[in-house]
Amino acid sequence: MTIQTVKMVVTGPFNAGKTEFIRSVSEIDVVSTERKISSIGEREVKESTTVAMDFGRITVDDDLVLYLFGTPGQKRFDFMWEILSEGMLGFIVMVDSTRPETFREARTILETFRAYAPTPYVVAANKQDKEDAWDAQDMRNALRLDPNIKLLPCTATNRESVKNTLLELLYSILAGMEAGEG
């Protein structure tokens, strides 16, 4: 018997909600490597951050397992990105809808991952439940996304919302394969 493992990567800037996203759907306790933040600026946002990566799992059946890998959000850990992108089926770029100052970085991360692997991806506009969240269309414009790239309103702490994001990515992957791109 062959066990097929499939990998998806969840990336995005610091504090975009990657850990929460994986935690919402993983069947195992998300193995994360959060550490106390050393930078004063970053500490103002949250107390700890992911320095290596988060890891979640969804067992599909006896011979198929989906792994979700979350990347570290801080720039100084970007050496991990290429390692993580190897063999991925697709990726999700998480963006904090309430922090426009991170949009430029999100765009850079997106471009970097696209360069590593030409796999399908979607952009998840996280924290859409917050009052000061940007409108999805405004975010699309600010991120300069192509019209054919899905930008999905998302709340990473909400399981249904996360499921929807994963499904939309899978639909994109399926469409690409059926069109002969995958």
Place this chain on the structure above:
Amino acid sequence: MALRGNLRDITFTQILNLVNLAHKTGTLIVESPGETSQVSFREGKLAFARLDHENHDLPAVLNSTGRISPTQYRSIMLHGSEISDKELGLMLINAGILNRDEIMQSLQQYYTGIIHRMFTWVEGLFRFENDLLPPTDRINVRLDLENFIIEGSRQLREWEQLQDEIPSLDMALKFAERTGANMSKVNLSVEEWRVVSFINPRNSMQQIAHAVKMNDLEFRRIIFGLLQAGLVEIVHPGGKPAIAAIQPFPAERKDEQLSLVRRLINRIRSL
């Protein structure tokens, strides 16, 4: 009598000891399951080392040890790939880019790294060729073997301890079933993550080691760390003989790929 055999019976550390005691000159060739190396000695001192799959030219060594920048490396490869290491070394010194000590330290660091890596090899055919002298077109060093032997002995003890802790790689692993409170305090390395991504009660540790292309010592070290951290537990392979092979996506056939994605979609929908 020819010095040849298998690392299973005579460890790399023991071979170094023999070379050191007999002040041997020649080249040791070791063919481990995953890698082949050549280590040359002159009068019982380390002179040169290389792994067959690695570029061991001087520019590559200087680049890997950070003595020259990637830009300088590319420039050298573009314009100076035909000249020998010795000529290149002289040119770098004359151009004031590096001095002799920096070049020698860089090579020593690189060769030492190879020797340390070989300490983790627990199986592999070896032979010592008395007639195969250290390559004259490469820059040789002259490193005493005593420190290597002491380090190798330490690693040998570690290997024996790891074998006691993890006697068989035929067993499988599963994630520890407890709250993740302590997991958030663990900082895993890239290698540890590679192993973690294959953990499943149906995969034997042997299969995981094979999938992540690690030798026994490296793999047992990681498993021991994960066990000590309480992240994983050793279990019998789940119900069936451990014959499952691990195959990363994508499968080769397109219809299989489509089927996999559809199964993923169905599973996510059912969450």
